[in-house]
Each structure stands twice: as C-alpha cells, then as structure tokens.
Amino acid sequence: xxxxxxxxxxxxxxxxxxxxxxxxxxxxxxxxxxxxxxxxxxxxxxxxxxxxxxxxxxxxxxxxxxxxxxxxxxxxxxxxxxxxxxxxxxxxxxxxxxxxxxxxxxxxxx
Amino acid sequence: xxxxxxxxxxxxxxxxxxxxxxxxxxxxxxxxxxxxxxxxxxxxxxxxxxxxxxxxxxxxxxxxxxxxxxxxxxxxxxxxxxxxxxxxxxxxxxxxxxxxxxxxxxxxxxxxx
Numbered sequence: 001x002x003x004x005x006x007x008x009x010x011x012x013x014x015x016x017x018x019x020x021x022x023x024x025x026x027x028x029x030x031x032x033x034x035x036x037x038x039x040x041x042x043x044x045x046x047x048x049x050x051x052x053x054x055x056x057x058x059x060x061x062x063x064x065x066x067x068x069x070x071x072x073x074x075x076x077x078x079x080x081x082x083x084x085x086x087x088x089x090x091x092x093x094x095x096x097x098x099x100x101x102x103x104x105x106x107x108x109x110x
Numbered sequence: 111x112x113x114x115x116x117x118x119x120x121x122x123x124x125x126x127x128x129x130x131x132x133x134x135x136x137x138x139x140x141x142x143x144x145x146x147x148x149x150x151x152x153x154x155x156x157x158x159x160x161x162x163x164x165x166x167x168x169x170x171x172x173x174x175x176x177x178x179x180x181x182x183x184x185x186x187x188x189x190x191x192x193x194x195x196x197x198x199x200x201x202x203x204x205x206x207x208x209x210x211x212x213x214x215x216x217x218x219x220x221x222x223x
Binding site (some may be wrong): 033040041043044045094095097098099101103 | 141147152153158160165166168198200204206207208210211213215216217219
C-alpha cells in the first residue's frame with residue numbers, strides 16, 4: 001500500500017463545477033503539500049498545510065491530522081484548471097524529502 | 111526573485127553514457143531535493159542536500175549520485191545510462207529542511223536511446 005493515496009485518479013468536469021480531490025496518508029507528517037503540474041512538466045506549489053484550512057482564490061485545501069486526510073477543492077472550475085494535481089507529504093523524520101501520491105488528472109471542459 | 115533553475119531542459123543521451131544535471135535554487139535557499147518522474151513510477155525521491163551534505167537518499171542504484179556546492183547549487187550525475195533512466199528529473203529548493211514550502215524547477219527531460 002502506498003504511503004500516500006489520492007482519489008480519483010482521473011476527473012472530468014464541466015466549467016463552473018465544484019471539484020474535490022482527496023488524499024489519504026499513512027505516516028506521521030510535518031506538512032502536506034498540494035502541487036499542480038501542467039503538461040511540459042513544471043510543478044507549482046499550491047498549498048502547504050500542517051493543520052486546518054487554507055484558501056487562495058478559487059482553491060481551498062483542508063487537512064484532518066487525526067484522520068490522516070486532506071482535500072483540495074476548486075470552486076467555479078475553469079478549463080485553465082486542467083492539470084495534474086499531486087498530494088505530497090513530508091514525514092516528521094525525513095527533512096525536506098517529499099513522498100507523493102499518484103496524482104489526479106483533472107480535465108475541465110468548456 | 112528568480113525561481114529554481116534547472117539546466118539543461120532537454121537532453122538526449124545514448125545507453126552507457128553519463129549525464130550531469132544542474133539545479134540552482136532560489137537565492138537564500140539551502141535545501142535542494144531531487145526527484146525522478148516516470149509514467150510508470152510517478153514521482154520518486156532521489157536525494158536531499160543541505161549545507162553541502164547529503165541528508166537523505168532514495169532507493170536508487172549507486173549510478174545515481176549528487177553533490178551540493180557552497181552556493182547551494184546542486185548537481186546530479188547518472189553514470190552508465192540505461193533506457194529506464196529516461197525520465198523528467200525535478201529539483202526542489204526550500205529555505206530549510208524543516209517545514210518550509212518547496213519550490214520546484216521546470217525539470218530536465220532526459221531521453222536515453
């Protein structure tokens with residue numbers, strides 16, 4: 001079993017829909033990161049969470065440390081949100097090393 | 111503030127050759143981590159460097175090595191290239207090893223033929 005599990009693996013939505021991507025992990029963590037990767041490879045860090053909830057524009061990320069679960073929400077989705085979204089955790093003992101989920105391929109159709 | 115710079119962006123090498131990839135972190139960042147991304151295995155950790163010392167190493171063969179210089183720039187080297195080494199190699203920099211945000215470079219796409 002992977003240390004970091006994401007669901008769904010693929011997600012297709014219509015423009016304007018509310019989107020949720022889930023991430024579960026099995027290790028004790030110091031932080032959880034949500035990342036975005038567009039075709040071409042570059043990765044952009046969206047959020048780093050240790051607890052609670054963060055919001056940036058139409059993106060919201062939450063984490064429940066007790067349940068070892070995090071969600072990324074996109075409100076009013078837009079075709080430019082189409083990308084791979086990756087959950088990554090930093091364990092308490094691993095310094096800056098990240099362990100990644102398999103990613104969620106999001107396609108938002110106009 | 112300049113982002114994380116990886117060079118070269120694209121590289122084609124022949125089996126058996128060796129390759130060196132470079133990563134310049136954001137100014138002031140002292141921690142650099144390297145990752146390999148392939149369609150089959152996803153993103154996997156290679157190494158972590160902080161203050162010129164390797165702090166952590168992933169489960170890769172000894173053909174994969176790296177180093178960090180006093181200005182925090184890092185290089186990774188792969189010797190005796192195999193077809194399976196074809197991948198996107200990403201580096202990430204952060205201010206410190208502890209809980210700080212990671213910033214990724216655009217990656218180097220290595221193709222081994």
